[in-house]
Amino acid sequence: MVALRVALKRYGFPYALLLPALLGVGILTLYPLLNTFWLSFHRYNLLRLGQAPVFTGLENYRRIFSDEFFWFVLRNTGLFAGGCVLATMALGVGVGCLLNVPFRGRTILGVAVLLPWVIPKVAAGIVWKWIYDDQYGILNFILTKLGFDFQGFSWFSSAPIAFLAVGVVVVGQSFPFIALSILAGLQAISPEIMEAAAGDGAGPWQRFxxxxxxxxxxLLLILTILSTVWDFKVFDQIFIMTEGGPAQSTYVMGIYAWMTAFGEMQMGRAAAIAMVMFAILAVITLIYLRIARSGEGLE
Amino acid sequence: MKKFALFTFVLVLLLPLLGTAMAKTSLEVWIMQPGNQDVEKLLAQAKADFQAKNPEVEVNLQFVPWLSAWQKITTAVAGGEAPDVCELGTTMTPFYADMGALLDMTKYVQAWGYAKDLDPGVLESAVMDEKLFGVPWYAGARALVYRKDWFAEAGIKSPPKTWDEFLAAAKAIQQVDKNGKVIRYGFAFQGNGRLTWLPFIWQNGGEIGYKKDGKWVSGMNSPEAIEAIRFYADLLLKHKLSPEASVTWSALNARQAFALGTCGMLIEGPWGLPPIYNANPEIASKIGVCLLPGKKKMATFVGGSNLVVFKQSRQKDLAAEFVHLLMGDKYQLELAKMLKFFPGRVSLQDDTAFKSDPILKVFAEQMKYGRSLPAAPGWGSIEKLDVPGVMLQKILTGQMSVEQAAAWAAEKMNDLFNP
Amino acid sequence: MMRRFLGKAGIYSAAAAVLVFSVFPFVWMALTSFKPNEEIFTAVPRLLPTRWTLAQYRYVIDRGGFGRYFLNSAVIALFTTLCGIFVASLAAYALARFRFPGRTVFLLLILVVQMFPLVVLIIPLFIIMRRLGLLDSYLGLVIAYTTFTLPFGVWMLKGYFESIPSSLEEAAMIDGCSRMAAFARVIVPVSAPGIAASSIYAFIGAWNEFMFAMTFINKESMRTLPLGLQAFFGQFTVEWGPVMAASVIFTLPVLVFFLLVQKRLTTGLVKGAVKG
Structure with missing residues (x-):
């Protein structure tokens, strides 16, 4: 108690500054997170609305880990998210740097880059699905015109190609955010440093x-963390474009969790899946932080 | 500093203003987004009618986004804020009925005199333990839509009545060019459209699911079902009567392929015809409709929806009264005509509007062979996870034989049937 | 000379490639929105309409309600942006300039909620909103969006504030400013690019959001644009033309917002550096 009072006195100002942020986080997220944690040890079927959740210990976790399908989905998700994060970061950093170079039409490019991010997700998913359409899609049409035989080519009947097709959409919708943040970050580097480096004989690549x-x-740290988190949870694009098919081959964790929660109505097991996803993402985040800290770190 | 303080002050002041006062007592009516402005206007008119008759009531009519309807309704029910009146599809009704979330409508329906007048196909989905948990609002069934001109060119005199004739017709209208490329496909196959092909199982005398000793059991791995699944899968796998990509085709894709002259036959309901005419107005005169071919019997799936009242409703009589209004002659007939479905009240299905139209007449005839999917509480989950569709795709992508896939589906269904 | 030319050519070809990739779906959408119904699906895809028409736009506007959805979305997005920037910059400043117990915990805590799939949070969130009487209100959505867009703003701005030497504010404080005034007058202007990026992020996040709006909003008059767009996705049909037209309408305001703030994205530091 005394320690608390001392801490408050000493750190009162920074704590006060954090207060508004903590208020939102506290009100909105604390209860849902604790609720999820608690539910993950219970059997709670939404179909049995009148019955209170039944404590089952680790049963939900046991059931998930012993389900072959879970491991398949996890592998799918890891590969898909990994690929998307790499592509998003590479493209985002590249475009961010490009936007930092003064050239005519830079504003136009800035606006253009924003477009895929802005188009409502549901509409974008549906437009893309149509662009990819085997019979009437503009993509197959253009590719065929260019001399490749893509007539009637099906982008969604096998998992690797379907993942590729969805991946393009996911990356397309997330790199603008990275590019814009990188652009803002680049502005914090004063031109003098760059000039000094150039004066020391550093070429463009070395300067980079x-x-x-x-x-x-x-900045790269937080952007990588957020991209990883989002791509690992990816749901909308896959739900609209493949629905996890054909034959569940494009299931990812986001779909798996949704299907358990609102398909099978097993809220307890869905909560356990969410906890597993959280644990995985937390570990990845800590690894990122560790890597970043090897230089100067979080402090 | 001053600016900063002022900004904070304004922000703090404005925030509470942003939250509008909570609604006064109102009647929440949730209808599935029809994607049809005429229907929206019709229901707005029903709302106005109802408010004119009950001036103290404010009807909050909401069209629920179709793709997320399931999640929204479930969240609202679980969160204790269910709507008063709601439209539920036939596969969703048993689900909420079993949850104990729906009001027994028996006494209301009897008072209105509709007890004997409700469409039996849809009604099946709303009855549980001899209680009536929903009132059939509209109903419709899929039949076989085909290209009359292609049939004539191939010398087919009358539309197919049996599976064999159906297969023969599909093969006959399929056309290949000099290079071996298919330019006309026989059939628009749907790898992702369970409602179109599940009836093949019924046609072969099988069952999708049935009740045995009070428990629901999957019929997917019966010999009849396996034969039907094989027949359907082979349309694509063996006979290649539809483009390769139709492994993942949904109703929308198949409809497009038919509308644009890629495929010559399509299993579709009357509601699917306007979008086809819309995409390709010239096709209207070339379309014929016949009953789905049969094997041991004739069968189709009757789809549609129920109007339900949730138990959480604080004004059940009023809610029922709103259902009564929508079940009246005027709204029943107008709605059916706009949606291209049939009214939920059987006596109105004989209306001249349906009898005089040569195409609607066939669909009306098809309704007589209509059946409902298992009215089991777990069927909703089976549909959400699309167990039948996944089974079919496992066969089509060569992961499993028909027998293996059917056994897989049966096991999965038995698990989900009795949650 | 040659090298400069090659450099220029490189920049322009890279820019062109990015341009095509990001603009293509939108252009396809926009072109489709000017086609009459029977031209939207054709056996052989056609890029340009043979008959340009505004019928799809007229249909969308005739349906009504779009003005209201637009207003709702704009109010919610603007307030989310303002609240988000306000809350995030205060927190980021504390994190950048002070060392205190729980600092790292806080930084990680705000990330935690991002790591959960929304499906499991949505029912408890609904219950909270209902208890607080925030269903069907702007405030509910503003709070939710602010909270869920907070982590990026905090982390981004923290990095920004850290890169600014504290001598800058100290100088201002010697001149008689309080700490908050120094922050507002010195740090904030210099950090304009970071604030601009965070505000674009918050704005688009709020503008685009569907799941919360779908769950928390029941009244027609409180619907946002993403919900309004759903009107054209029916149970049995999709109205392609209107979907495209509505999506184009939906996209434009964000571009206007971007044009308003984009100057800040690139000129902040130059000014600040000169001043500093």
Whole structure:
């Protein structure tokens, strides 16, 4: 108690500044998170609305881990999310740097890059699905016109190609955010440093790896964390474009959790799946932080 | 500093203003998004009618986004804020009925005199333990839609009545060009459209699911069902009567392929015809409709929806009264004509509007062979997870034989049937 | 000379490639929105309409309600942006300039909620909103969106504030400013690019959001644009033309917002650096 009072006195100002943020997080997220944690040890079927959740210990977890399908979905998700994060970050950083170079039409490019991010997700998913359509899609039409035989080519009948097709959409919708943040980050690097580096004889690539990247480290860290988190949870695009098919071969964790929660109505097991997803993402995040800290770190 | 403080002050002041006052007592009516402005206007008119008769009531009519309807309704029910009146599809009704969330409508329906007048196909989905948990609002069934001109060119005199004739017709209208490329396909296959092909199982004398000793059991791995699944899968797998990509085709894809002259036959309901005419107006005069071919018997799936009242409703009589209004002659007939479905009240299905139209007449005839999917509480889950569709796709992508896939589906269904 | 030319050519070809990739779906959408119904699906895809028409737009506007959805979305997105920037910059400043117990915990805590799939949070969130009487209100959505877009703003701005030497505010404080005034007058202007990026993120996040709006909003008059767009996805049919037209209408305001803030994205530091 005394310690608390001392802490408050000493750190009162920063705590006060954090208060508004904590209020929102506290009101909105604390209860749902604790509720999820608690439910994950219970059997709670929404179909039995009148019955209270029944405590079952680790049963939900046991059932998930012993389900072959879970491991299949986890592998799918890992590969898909990994690929998407790499592509998103590479494209985002590249475009961010490009936008930082003054050239005519930069604003136009800035607006253009924003477009895929802005189009409502449901509409975008449906438009893309149509672009990919085997019979009437513009993509097969253009590719065939260019001399490749893509007539009637089906983008969604096998998992690897379907993942590729959806991946393009996911990356397309997430790289603008990365690009814009990188652009903003680049603005914090003063031109003098760059000029000094150039004066020391550093070429463009060396300037990028030796000056730009280290200066952007904190930003890259949070962007990578957020992209990983989002791509690991990806739901909308797959739900609209493949529905997890054909034959459940494009299931990812997001779909798996949804189907357990609102398909099978097993809220307890869905909560356990969510906890597993959380644990995996938390570990990945800590690894990222560790890597970043090997230089100067979070502090 | 001043600016900053002012900004904070304004923000704090404005925030509470943003939250509008909670609604006064009102009647929540949730209808599935019809994607049809005429229907929206019709229901707005029903709302106005109802408010004119009950001036103290404010009807909050909401069209629920179709793709997320299931999640929204479930969240609202679980969160204790269910609507008063709601439209539920035939596969969703047993689900909420079993949950104990729906009001028994028997006494209301008897008072209105509709007890004997409700469409039996849809009614099947609303009855549980001899209680009536929903009132059939509209109903419709799929039949076989075909290209008359292609049939004539191939010398087919009359539309197919049996599976064999159906297969022969599909093969006959399929056309290949000099290079071996298919330019006309016989059939628009749906790898992702369970409602079109599940009736093949019934046609072969099988069952999708049935009640045995008070428990629901899957019929997917019976010899009749396996034969039917094989027949359907082979249309694509062996006979290649539809483009390769139709492994993942949904009703929308198949409809497009038919509308644009890629495929010559389609299993479709009357509601699917306007979009076809819309996409390709010239096709209207070339379309014929016949009953789905049979094997041991004739069968189709009757779809549609029920109007339900949730038990959580605080004004059940009023809610029922709103259902009564929508079940009246005027709204029943107008709605059916707009949606291209049939009214939920059988006596109105004989209306001249349906009898005089040569195409609607066939669909009306088809309704007589209509059946409902298992009215089991777990069927909703089976549909959400699309167990039948996954089974079919496992066969089509070569992961499993028909027998293996059927056994897989049966096991999965038995698990989900009795939650 | 040659090298400069090659550099220029490289930049423009990269820009062109990015342009095509990001603009293509939108262009396809926009072109489709000017086609009459029978031209939307053709056996051989056609890029341009043979007959340009505004019929799809007229249909969308005739349906009514879009003005109201637009207003709702704009109010919610603007307030989310303002609240988000306000809350995030205060927190980020504390994190950047002070060392205190729980600092790292806080930084990780705000990330935690992002790691859960929304499906399991949505029912408890609904219950909270109902208890607080925030269903069918702007405030409910503003709070939800602010909370869910907070982590990026906090982390981004923290990095930004850290890159600014504290000598800058100290100088202002010696001149007689309080700490908050120094923050508002010195730090905030210099961090304009970071604030601009965070505000675009918050704005688009709120503008685009569907799941919360779908769950928390029941009144027609409180619907947002993403909900309004759903009107054209029916149970049995999709109205393609209107979907495309409505999506184009939906996209434009964000571009206007972007054009308003994009200057800040690139000129902040230059000014600040000169001042500093």
């Amino acid at each position: 790896t030796l000056v730009t990247l280290p200066m952007l480290k904190g």
